[in-house]
Amino acid sequence: MTAASNSSLKSGPNSSPNASPGSRRVIAEAAEWLVRLQAGVDTDTRAAWQRWHDAAPEHAAVWQRYTELQQRVPGLMHGAGSRESGNGDIVAAQALKAVASRRGRRQALKLLCGGAVAATTGSVAWRYAGDQGWLAQTRTAVGEQRTLTLADGTRLMLNTRSAIDIQENRRPGADAARIEVMLHAGEMLVDNRQGGDGAGLRLRTRHGYVDPYSARLLLRQLPECSPPETLAAVQEGSALLVAGGHTDATLQAGEARRFDTGGFQPVQAWRERDLAWTQGVLIADDMRLDDLLRHLARYRHGFLDCDDAVAARRVTGTFRIHDTDRVLEALAHHLGLRLRYRTRYWAMLEA
Structure with a gap:
C-alpha cells in the first residue's frame, strides 16, 4: 500500500454520489485495510485492524x-492491482463504493475485473473469505490446497480459498490442552482417527462447533445458502455438532448435516463426491451449468458466468480442477456453447 494512493481513495470522479463525506472516508479507510492485510498479517496489524x-x-x-458481497458472489475475482501505482487501493475503494451505494451485481463485478485488467505489475489477491478470514493465521490461495498436522497428530487438508486459525486452550484438570480450529472460510478434511478418542479437538465455525471422535470428516462453509450455513459430513467415526451454542446433535459415519446458529437441517447421506477435491477433481452429477461454474470458479482467478438461457443446462462428468481453462473449453464443446472472455479474468459461456 502506498501513501500516494490515499488521495485517490478519498475523492475524485469515482466517489459515490450517494455517500456523505464521512461515508467516503470510511470506505477509503476500509479499502486501505483490505490491501494492507494482504501484505502480511502480524499481531500488531491484527490488533490495529480490530x-x-x-x-x-x-x-x-x-x-x-463488502464481505456480504463476497458471499453472494462465490468465485468473485477479488481485484488485482499494482502496489507501486496504488491501483489495488483504487479497485478496493471502487468495489466498496459499489456495495455501499447498493449498485447491481454486474457493476460491482465490472469494477473488480476491470481493475484486474488495468494492473501492470504486482497484484493484490482478494481471497474469498468471510469477515475474519482476512486475518486468519493460515489461508490457501486460489487453486491452492494444503495439508497440516496438528500437535495431537490430527491431519487437516485445506481446499482452495480456505482460512483457519489454530489455538490450544488449557483446561483445568485436563492432561492435555484442547486444540481448537476455527474455519473462517472454505472447507477442510479433518482426520483425527489416530490414537485415543480424539476428545481434545474442537472445530469451530461462525455457526457453532463440531467435536469429532476418532473421525474422518468434512467441514465446509456454505456462504451461497440463504442464510449462510455450515456443512459437516462424517465418513468414519462420529461427531457431536452444536449449533449456536445451545442445540446439539450427533453425526454417525455416513451422515451429513447442515446447520446455522438457529439449528439443524435434516440428516443427509454422506456423498463421496464431496471429497473429490482431495483427488484434484470436481464431480458433477446432473448438475446445473451455473452451479458447476460456481464451484469451478473457486479454483481460478476471475469470474465465471453463463447466459441465463443456458444456466439450467444439466451437466454430468468429472473435471480436473487444476486446469480450469481446459474444463471451460470442454464444456463449450460438448454443450454446443461459445466461450467468450470479456476480460482476461471474466469468462462467459454463451448460447
Whole structure:
C-alpha cells in the first residue's frame, strides 16, 4: 500500500454520489485495510485492524457489506492491482463504493475485473473469505490446497480459498490442552482417527462447533445458502455438532448435516463426491451449468458466468480442477456453447 494512493481513495470522479463525506472516508479507510492485510498479517496489524473495526458502527457496517458481497458472489475475482501505482487501493475503494451505494451485481463485478485488467505489475489477491478470514493465521490461495498436522497428530487438508486459525486452550484438570480450529472460510478434511478418542479437538465455525471422535470428516462453509450455513459430513467415526451454542446433535459415519446458529437441517447421506477435491477433481452429477461454474470458479482467478438461457443446462462428468481453462473449453464443446472472455479474468459461456 502506498501513501500516494490515499488521495485517490478519498475523492475524485469515482466517489459515490450517494455517500456523505464521512461515508467516503470510511470506505477509503476500509479499502486501505483490505490491501494492507494482504501484505502480511502480524499481531500488531491484527490488533490495529480490530481497533479500527470496533471504533464506530459505520466501520463495521462497511466491512460487513463488502464481505456480504463476497458471499453472494462465490468465485468473485477479488481485484488485482499494482502496489507501486496504488491501483489495488483504487479497485478496493471502487468495489466498496459499489456495495455501499447498493449498485447491481454486474457493476460491482465490472469494477473488480476491470481493475484486474488495468494492473501492470504486482497484484493484490482478494481471497474469498468471510469477515475474519482476512486475518486468519493460515489461508490457501486460489487453486491452492494444503495439508497440516496438528500437535495431537490430527491431519487437516485445506481446499482452495480456505482460512483457519489454530489455538490450544488449557483446561483445568485436563492432561492435555484442547486444540481448537476455527474455519473462517472454505472447507477442510479433518482426520483425527489416530490414537485415543480424539476428545481434545474442537472445530469451530461462525455457526457453532463440531467435536469429532476418532473421525474422518468434512467441514465446509456454505456462504451461497440463504442464510449462510455450515456443512459437516462424517465418513468414519462420529461427531457431536452444536449449533449456536445451545442445540446439539450427533453425526454417525455416513451422515451429513447442515446447520446455522438457529439449528439443524435434516440428516443427509454422506456423498463421496464431496471429497473429490482431495483427488484434484470436481464431480458433477446432473448438475446445473451455473452451479458447476460456481464451484469451478473457486479454483481460478476471475469470474465465471453463463447466459441465463443456458444456466439450467444439466451437466454430468468429472473435471480436473487444476486446469480450469481446459474444463471451460470442454464444456463449450460438448454443450454446443461459445466461450467468450470479456476480460482476461471474466469468462462467459454463451448460447
